[in-house]
Amino acid sequence: MKEPKFTLIKGGRVVDPANDMDETADLLIEDDIIRAVGRPDIPAECEVIDADGLIVAPGLVDMHVHLREPGYEYKETIAGGTRAAAAGGVTSIAAMPNTNPVTDDPSVVGYVLDKAKMGGVVNVFPIGAVTKGLKGKELTEIGLLIKAGCVAFSDDGKAIANSSVMRRALDYAKAFNALIIQHAEDPNLSEGCMNEGVTATRMGLPGIPAESESILVDRDIRLVELTGGRYHVAHLSTAGALHSVERAIKRNLPVSCEVAPHHFALTEEAVIGYNTDAKMAPPLRNENDRNAILEGLARGVVEAIATDHAPHDEDSKRVEFCCAANGVVGLETMLPVSLELVRDGVMSLSDCLGVMTYKPAQLLGINRGTLTVGCPADVVLFDEKQRWQVDANELHGSTRNTAFHDRLVHGRVKRTIVAGRTVYEDGQ
Amino acid sequence: MIKSQIWNRKHLLGMADLSREEIISILDTAASFREVNRRDIKKVPTLRGKTVINLFYENSTRTRTSFELAGKRMSADVINMSVASSSVKKGETLIDTLANLEAMNPDVVVVRHSESGAQEFLAKNLDAAIINAGDGSHEHPTQALLDLLTIDNHLALMGWESFEGLTVAICGDVLHSRVARSNAIGLATMGANIRFVGPPTLMPSQVEEAFGVRVFHNMEEGVRGADVVMMLRLQQERMTGAFLPSVREYYEFWGLNHERLALAAPKAIVMHPGPMNRGVEITSKVADDPNQSVILEQVANGLAIRMAVLYRLCGVEG
Numbered sequence: 251m252k253e254p255k256f257t258l259i260k261g262g263r264v265v266d267p268a269n270d271m272d273e274t275a276d277l278l279i280e281d282d283i284i285r286a287v288g289r290p291d292i293p294a295e296c297e298v299i300d301a302d303g304l305i306v307a308p309g310l311v312d313m314h315v316h317l318r319e320p321g322y323e324y325k326e327t328i329a330g331g332t333r334a335a336a337a338g339g340v341t342s343i344a345a346m347p348n349t350n351p352v353t354d355d356p357s358v359v360g361y362v363l364d365k366a367k368m369g370g371v372v373n374v375f376p377i378g379a380v381t382k383g384l385k386g387k388e389l390t391e392i393g394l395l396i397k398a399g400c401v402a403f404s405d406d407g408k409a410i411a412n413s414s415v416m417r418r419a420l421d422y423a424k425a426f427n428a429l430i431i432q433h434a435e436d437p438n439l440s441e442g443c444m445n446e447g448v449t450a451t452r453m454g455l456p457g458i459p460a461e462s463e464s465i466l467v468d469r470d471i472r473l474v475e476l477t478g479g480r481y482h483v484a485h486l487s488t489a490g491a492l493h494s495v496e497r498a499i500k501r502n503l504p505v506s507c508e509v510a511p512h513h514f515a516l517t518e519e520a521v522i523g524y525n526t527d528a529k530m531a532p533p534l535r536n537e538n539d540r541n542a543i544l545e546g547l548a549r550g551v552v553e554a555i556a557t558d559h560a561p562h563d564e565d566s567k568r569v570e571f572c573c574a575a576n577g578v579v580g581l582e583t584m585l586p587v588s589l590e591l592v593r594d595g596v597m598s599l600s601d602c603l604g605v606m607t608y609k610p611a612q613l614l615g616i617n618r619g620t621l622t623v624g625c626p627a628d629v630v631l632f633d634e635k636q637r638w639q640v641d642a643n644e645l646h647g648s649t650r651n652t653a654f655h656d657r658l659v660h661g662r663v664k665r666t667i668v669a670g671r672t673v674y675e676d677g678q
Numbered sequence: 679m680i681k682s683q684i685w686n687r688k689h690l691l692g693m694a695d696l697s698r699e700e701i702i703s704i705l706d707t708a709a710s711f712r713e714v715n716r717r718d719i720k721k722v723p724t725l726r727g728k729t730v731i732n733l734f735y736e737n738s739t740r741t742r743t744s745f746e747l748a749g750k751r752m753s754a755d756v757i758n759m760s761v762a763s764s765s766v767k768k769g770e771t772l773i774d775t776l777a778n779l780e781a782m783n784p785d786v787v788v789v790r791h792s793e794s795g796a797q798e799f800l801a802k803n804l805d806a807a808i809i810n811a812g813d814g815s816h817e818h819p820t821q822a823l824l825d826l827l828t829i830d831n832h833l834a835l836m837g838w839e840s841f842e843g844l845t846v847a848i849c850g851d852v853l854h855s856r857v858a859r860s861n862a863i864g865l866a867t868m869g870a871n872i873r874f875v876g877p878p879t880l881m882p883s884q885v886e887e888a889f890g891v892r893v894f895h896n897m898e899e900g901v902r903g904a905d906v907v908m909m910l911r912l913q914q915e916r917m918t919g920a921f922l923p924s925v926r927e928y929y930e931f932w933g934l935n936h937e938r939l940a941l942a943a944p945k946a947i948v949m950h951p952g953p954m955n956r957g958v959e960i961t962s963k964v965a966d967d968p969n970q971s972v973i974l975e976q977v978a979n980g981l982a983i984r985m986a987v988l989y990r991l992c993g994v995e996g
Contacts (some may be wrong), residue, residue: 451882452694452889454794454816454859459883523802524795568803570772570793572814 262301309341321350334647420479464490489542850910875900
């Protein structure tokens with residue numbers, strides 16, 4: 251029998267929001283699981299990692315990532331995308347199904363999982379399509395896709411615009427307690443290429459009104475009332491939608507939402523100069539929307555911070571603004587940009603880590619995002635105070651389309667551990 | 679007018695970049711070139727040996743001709759390239775096209791493009807000097823400059839000493855208009871009061887805040903007391919359907935006729951960037967009015983403005 255391998259992470263400030271823990275402690279890992287937290291007896295053969303001065307937290311869970319493989323390997327691969335995750339302290343990612351072929355069939359789920367196992371360095375949880383080919387018409391085999399490994403369902407990149415299809419999806423998904431994730435943009439109101447308002451008017455760009463999002467969220471909440479299906483708003487970007495979600499939660503409807511760091515850290519003004527690295531869907535909104543999202547985070551309305559990590563090759567971005575692809579990468583800036591919420595007094599460190607760990611894990615029903623004894627040993631060690639400047643050219647993924655290039659941030663990932671194995675270590 | 683020679687830009691991308699002094703400087707230079715255009719032999723050697731490329735991704739007759747003639751009258755070598763947008767989508771990217779032209783060392787590339795920001799994108803990524811001859815719904819700076827020159831010529835006749843206090847009503851499809859945006863910016867820089875007049879569906883979001891203008895949806899109120907009535911072209915594809923119910927309704931409520939013009943200041947001038955849709959946004963009687971219409975003057979001034987801009991951007995010392 252193989253001897254167990256022990257790793258001790260020593261003397262760090264252990265913050266485990268799921269267990270309401272925040273104290274200086276040691277963390278003992280046996281092979282791939284958490285064996286003990288506190289002042290454990292140290293086995294004779296044990297690798298010791300000094301975490302003095304560092305925060306030791308559950309590896310982050312990003313429930314909204316585009317890995318681009320299969321089909322768009324020229325943008326990113328599962329191997330490259332998971333490398334970026336590891337560098338960002340993200341140990342579990344949920345992969346959106348808008349690949350080619352679309353993840354609408356168990357065979358594609360198998361392909362993604364195999365690729366992740368062979369070349370990936372973090373846990374990959376596929377999200378299945380709600381409709382076949384993301385066409386918004388026929389439901390996918392939600393039951394079979396769950397059996398194959400899907401943890402949620404979404405047509406992300408496109409909204410489920412047809413009310414009848416959305417109703418059936420929410421209804422049918424109940425049989426499997428499956429989560430339906432909506433990309434909430436009414437296609438008829440989303441023909442622009444940035445947020446509608448003063449900046450778009452000055453720049454002569456067609457705008458997308460905030461109502462594009464809130465109208466669809468309002469409609470969907472009515473359908474949740476009708477069906478009782480579990481509903482989650484992806485990358486929520488507007489004050490109106492935030493308030494709708496908050497009201498729905500107060501009425502105990504199974505409604506939740508995630509927000510992306512770019513939506514709470516930036517506004518539409520980042521687009522000035524026709525910056526295609528600030529172009530995504532939904533678009534960056536105005537200060538009023540940004541403040542509403544911050545308040546939503548502070549009040550606990552937001553269940554998850556998720557990046558909508560969307561790698562794009564340079565040719566897709568080095569074009570006229572309206573022709574440029576939507577999307578920005580976010581895995582490697584998720585932690586430091588979110589820690590701004592703590593520095594700015596919006597949230598406590600524990601709450602901030604909570605929406606990046608156990609809360610999204612619970613939404614997806616995956617046994618991750620906590621340091622509970624017996625759980626998989628996915629851990630991130632970071633220096634909360636270390637200052638660094640984001641440089642698009644130094645990212646670990648395959649592309650450089652970040653909206654945070656040149657931003658001065660605090661908080662640097664020093665080590666990322668997945669299932670007991672170090673998958674990333676910071677040289678600086 | 680204050681004489682000024684401040685102008686050391688590499689590109690002309692938009693009116694938003696220009697200070698009042700720079701605008702005055704270019705209007706002064708243009709005024710001096712107008713004289714050349716009235717000569718018997720309309721050619722000066724100023725830009726001999728310089729190369730100007732006109733790269734037009736949208737159809738244009740007058741702007742392209744105006745730039746071409748401007749270059750030729752100053753002895754520059756002028757090359758016209760028209761690129762159909764549909765073929766572009768399938769083939770070479772904008773940046774590659776321009777990089778190829780740049781390899782031939784032109785002094786200036788004049789670009790018109792259907793996407794807002796296209797010229798700014800090119801200017802950031804390449805070395806060539808770029809003149810924006812219209813980008814999407816964003817800016818058309820030489821049009822605004824020629825309009826300012828035209829208004830400037832009439833200030834005294836209208837009883838004004840400067841642009842300060844002057845009221846300009848810009849009427850029609852503001853939403854899609856780069857002419858409206860560039861004029862609003864330029865006129866605001868010069869101190870004029872600006873009104874945007876048109877149907878709500880053709881007015882951009884939060885336009886008052888964006889440009890410091892007053893918005894009128896009623897044409898009579900919009901032109902009342904205005905010193906300048908500037909009409910915008912209504913594009914064919916926007917005449918029916920989504921933005922407007924019909925041409926006849928548009929003409930009935932927002933077309934410029936003499937009854938409406940009579941509400942403007944007594945010596946008000948009428949402008950239009952062309953090409954006009956007679957009987958849609960403007961009646962022929964108003965368009966051809968010998969006392970109030972300055973539409974052909976605009977064309978003449980356009981040539982002078984483009985000569986001035988080419989002259990400055992080609993690096994010739996003034």
